[in-house]
Amino acid sequence: MxxxxxxxxxxxxxxxxxxxxxxxxxxxxxxxxxxxxxxxxxxxxxxxxxxxxxxxxxxxxxxxxxxxxxxxxxxxxxxxxxxxxxxxxxxxxxxxxxxxxxxxxxxxxxxxxxxxxxxxxxxxxxxxxxxxxxxxxxxxxxxxxxxxxxxxxxxxxxxxxxxxxxxxxxxxxxxxxxxxxxxxxxxxxxxxxxxxxxxxxxxxxxxxxxxPPAGARSDDVWLDDIVQEAMTQPAIGVPFTLPPALPTDVWAAAPDDIHAVTADDTTGTVTIETHDTTYEVVGMPGNAPQLVGAAADAPEATQAWLRAVHQRWWQYEPDLHNRIHDVINAYLAGTLDTITAEETPHLHVPNLPIPIAPWPTLGTVQLEPAGEDTEPQVFDAVLEHGGSQEHIGAVTVHESGHVQAFLHDEWRPDYPDHEQAVAHLLAAGAREYLSAVLHNELSAAVEHAILTGDVRGH
Structure with missing residues (x-):
């Protein structure tokens, strides 16, 4: 030094x-x-x-x-x-x-x-x-x-x-x-x-x-691993009335890096995003589609594909979207019709385990969204019985698959079946998360069927 x-x-x-x-x-x-x-x-x-x-x-x-x-x-x-x-x-x-x-x-x-x-x-x-x-x-x-x-x-x-x-x-x-x-x-x-x-x-x-030990007035579960495991197993074929396949020459002009599609039913706009380009097609259903911005400057073949997609979207997507919700409801209820014949038009859903935990007393519990639709989603657990409603707890659902369920401390703290009550709330939250997984999978498949000539089941 x-x-x-x-x-x-x-x-x-x-x-x-x-x-x-x-x-x-x-x-x-x-x-x-x-x-x-x-x-x-x-x-x-x-x-x-x-x-x-x-x-x-x-x-x-x-x-x-x-x-x-x-x-x-x-x-x-x-x-x-x-x-x-x-x-x-x-x-x-x-x-x-x-x-x-x-x-x-x-x-x-x-x-x-x-x-x-x-x-x-x-x-x-x-x-x-x-x-x-x-x-x-x-x-x-x-x-x-x-x-x-x-x-x-x-x-x-x-x-x-x-x-x-x-x-x-x-x-x-x-x-x-x-x-x-x-x-x-x-x-x-x-x-x-x-x-x-x-x-x-x-x-x-x-x-x-x-x-808190098992059976306390709160509990949680992680579902991501369960979902990932289900994704590796054989999927379930569900009948869908699908749009006809696009002609090969039209589909060939589609970009190969589509990563988002959004639609506005108030203006009839369909927006297709790729890695570096956004294509916008405007026009109410039944009217001639108008290409905007980058879409109007795209190659002629791509423009033809964009017009076809806009027409197909408003012709088929609303009914297909309603069908998605029908499928989810049937899946959760255990009443879903499935197919085994590949020639029947269909889409696939993962074979997810649906948790069931009955409510241990009279009445039914509904999960009601609390506030804005943000991440994580928070739900109020509302017990309905005899025309009255009680806010008994809360359920939080994270995009990561982490589901948390709580009974309010002031709701009957001496209730003898609180373990089963928490289990019921946890199962309800898990069903919310799994419903979102099914919705995402089916929505992606519907989008694929509308945008491409690769329509499974045809």
Whole structure:
């Protein structure tokens, strides 16, 4: 160490009062999206100690690598994010472990997100502190506090860190982070991203409250794996009156990268989006279609296909869409007619298991959408009996296949069959999710039949 270096170190020690300045560098891809995927922000943070009143006069004393994972919903989301971000800590293994007291990590994280109104997860991964600054009292807690309160943590409800990858062996004093708790028997420390006193209180409450046992007044289920498994099994043939196949020469002019079709029945507009082009065809059913924008500049053969699709859409899609809903209702009721003869016009649906859990008392329960149609979908559970209605609980359905069911605490807390009541709400929520899966599959098949000459069943 030179005299100049020694003087700088001494100046830092002389002025050190816990104040830090952080310089954040975000790493993005060529499109300006987060590194290495759009739902993970990677931060390289230089930690400096100011040695004078001049904003520029600050000495680097540490470097931190951190990640912000945006709104993770399941363990596969987290594992992929940790892998793609090249996180050094053993977070993927840790979050898959159930804590003896806290239960599943996802439940604790979801609780923090709900309490704090923040959707993301912050990982304070690697911390590098040169030896001359290791003895600054309270430096480690100050660094962690500054990172979690800065740009990297502003949307995070929860924080993870793994001291085994900090680049040095932290002392007991450096590990004395009272707002953090060890997750299960892993090397990972966890904390709510709040004021240290509040974080400590909320984390202790979360980790000291056992996961509700089976039969409690709430429960949840993950359906994505069930759906993915069903997709690998033989599908069910369902009779559909399908449009005639497009002539081969017309279908040949269709783009090969169609990824979205939208239609507006008030204007008669059909919009077809490809990777780099949007084709718009306007005209009420029965009228000559008008090509707009890129559609009017498309090759003649593509224009002929667009006109044919517009005519076919308004001729066939409304009835086919009604048929989709009839099929879903019959599927859920167990009364769906199926076909085995391939020559019969038909579409396919996955053979999904439909959960059944009877309501354990008099009346029927309806799920009514609560508020706007947003993600996740939230439903009020309304018990109808004898002309009266009671709001008895709620059901939340996530696009990821995570379904949560709750009985309101004030609704007959001493009700003896609350386990079966929760099971009924959970089954109702699962049916909502599975209905959406069936609707998406059949809608895609109907769209394919209208846009192409490849019409199954002909």
């Amino acid at each position: 030179t005299d100049a270096d020694a003087a700088t170190v001494q100046a830092v020690h002389d002025v050190w009062d816990g104040r830090l300045r952080l310089v954040h560098i975000t790493v993005v891809d060529e499109d300006g999206d987060g590194y290495p995927v759009s739902d993970v922000d990677r931060w390289v943070i230089e930690v400096r100690v100011p040695v004078s009143e001049d904003e520029q006069d600050a000495v680097p004393v540490a470097q931190v690598t951190a990640f912000t994972v945006q709104a993770p919903e399941d363990l596969s989301d987290l594992a992929e994010s940790f892998h793609l971000a090249d996180a050094a800590g053993d977070y993927a293994s840790a979050v898959a472990v159930h804590d003896a007291d806290g239960g599943s990590f996802l439940n604790v994280f979801a609780g923090a997100a709900t309490v704090l109104g923040l959707p993301d997860l912050l990982i304070i991964d690697q911390i590098r502190i040169p030896q001359p600054y290791r003895t600054l009292p309270g430096l480690m807690p100050a660094i962690i506090s500054a990172v979690r309160g800065g740009p990297a943590g502003r949307t995070a409800a929860f924080v993870l860190t793994d001291p085994t990858v900090w680049g040095f062996h932290p002392s007991d004093d450096e590990l004395n982070l009272p707002e953090f708790a060890q997750w299960a028997d892993t090397s990972v420390l966890v904390s709510m991203n709040a004021d240290p006193r509040l974080a400590m209180q909320l984390t202790e409450e979360a980790l000291s409250t056992p996961t």
